[in-house]
Amino acid sequence: MTWETVIGLEVHVQLSTKTKLFSGASTTFGSEPNTQVDLIDLGLPGVLPVANKEAFYKAIRFGLATNAEINQVSMFDRKNYFYPDLPKGYQITQMEKPIVGTGSILINVDGAEKLINITRAHLEEDAGKSIHDLFDGETGVDLNRAGTPLLEIVSEPEISNAKEAVAYFKAIHQLVTFLDICDGNMAQGSMRCDVNVSVKKIDDKALGTRAEIKNINSFKFIERAINFEVARQIKRLEKGESIIQETRLYDSIKNETRSMRSKEAANDYRYFPEPDLLPVVISDKELEEIRITLPELPKQKEIRFIEEHSLEESEAKILASSKAMANLFEDASTKTKDSNLIAKWLVGDVSALLNKENISIEESNLSSVNFAKLIERISDKTISGKIAKSVLEEIWVSGNDVDLIIQEKGLVQIQDESILEDIAKKIIEDNPDQVNAYKGGKEKLFGFFVGQVMKETQGKANPQGVNEVLKKLLDT
Amino acid sequence: MDKETVATISYLSRLAFDKQNEEKITRDLENIIKFVDQLDSIDTSDIEPLKSPLEKTAKTREDKISAQNRKEQFLKNAPDANDDYFLVPRVVE
Incomplete structure (x- = not known):
């Protein structure tokens, strides 16, 4: 039945x-x-x-x-x-x-x-x-x-x-x-x-x-x-x-x-x-009077996010799901044009942390001002995405200001090409066997050199910069 | 009106009466209802029910706190209370 x-x-x-x-x-x-x-x-x-x-x-x-x-x-x-x-x-x-x-x-x-x-x-x-x-x-x-x-x-x-x-x-x-x-x-x-x-x-x-x-x-x-x-x-x-x-x-x-x-x-x-x-x-x-003071509702927000920021529907849904989440997104949007970057962080790392502890944004240590600053520091290349992850984790615990965390922990990304080049040169000198193997056609070894530079700089090197410098040194 | 209805009304209103008065109370209630039932002889199907005998509408309040904490005074006046709560015979098993 x-x-x-x-x-x-x-x-x-x-x-x-x-x-x-x-x-x-x-x-x-x-x-x-x-x-x-x-x-x-x-x-x-x-x-x-x-x-x-x-x-x-x-x-x-x-x-x-x-x-x-x-x-x-x-x-x-x-x-x-x-x-x-x-x-x-x-x-x-x-x-x-x-x-x-x-x-x-x-x-x-x-x-x-x-x-x-x-x-x-x-x-x-x-x-x-x-x-x-x-x-x-x-x-x-x-x-x-x-x-x-x-x-x-x-x-x-x-x-x-x-x-x-x-x-x-x-x-x-x-x-x-x-x-x-x-x-x-x-x-x-x-x-x-x-x-x-x-x-x-x-x-x-x-x-x-x-x-x-x-x-x-x-x-x-x-x-x-x-x-x-x-x-x-x-x-x-x-x-x-x-x-x-x-x-x-x-x-x-x-x-x-x-x-x-x-x-x-x-x-x-x-x-x-x-x-x-x-x-x-x-x-x-x-x-x-009440009608004109009605706020934008979740569905309307979702549609606007898709139209204004060309987000995926699934992303827009999550970002419009609560007032606090939408605020994080919109405040950070004033700091960068890269809406996808913000969406990626909110739908990914931030949501994961919230789900892990089963709390809402209001209950967390993350303020919209601080999140906007985090996004700003990623997009102006002060820190790399990898470092940003550890900064976010630090905010989660202490609620401290992004710039303070970056400064105190010395996390500023190394972008200066000459510094990166010096480090890369030293690594190439120290690893002649790998250099030969790479030049002999083992292209996969490129990742090894990137890893070594990252290790040397404790993850602070700008990944794009490292790639460019290594290509220049190894491929010529 | 049967005894069961009288017992239900008595329970709902939390009013008890002596068994010896049961007949009289039943009769009284019957009379009251009979009296009020006269209204049923008028056909009111086309008439909108009267919401309030006063042809006025409510004054409302602003959402401002105006009450002070008078806990001690209130609890002192209750039949039974401790420092924090009004106390009543336990209502669940």
């Missing part, structure tokens, strides 16, 4: 506003517990929420970048449930009139592009944090996160496998960081997602019963959780068992999904319009 997987994602993006969605408390991550809490976040009686305009602007940026409808009149609703980290007993969210309507985003799986439709994106407040394992028999509650603005982005069930789900999540991650509406820090929970998974027989029109896997915050875990869940559902169905519609939890240590055993049947959120907040209206003028 062949089965088809149907996946929909709900991605929660923490918007990078300074303050909360409805209060003037700070949203900084990692502060001492309960120090960023306002009366509104505590849900004390008699207080009224006031919406943060910046959260709307950030949500609209996302909407415009995904060609979505923007609801210029949007409303809030209450979602009612009890949990200790939700002091009011309800979450303020948008049910009926979300700020962002239907849009779409392009994903890329192994080179093939696919358009995924986005049903909606709405604003809501985050909950606080419950700490279960620190206190005997009690749960600790930290409300610093309570009220932080979230943009919940809901996809259509158009994702067909785990790989596409990861590609979708990555596309959203890339977009929100480019738009500067979220810091994209997965480890700090700035982006989390709920995954709805169901399977059906290929010929079936109707969707199968779905399970929702809650709160996954890494690319790797999304893929694993989906693969596990799909296999579990198929196994059950093939045994003639049914799928229960439920919320499941992904356990990354055991690599399995488990039922959360909540009283799902009784979970009725009883949404109703939020009486404490009036409709929020965004004017045409505001919308236009």
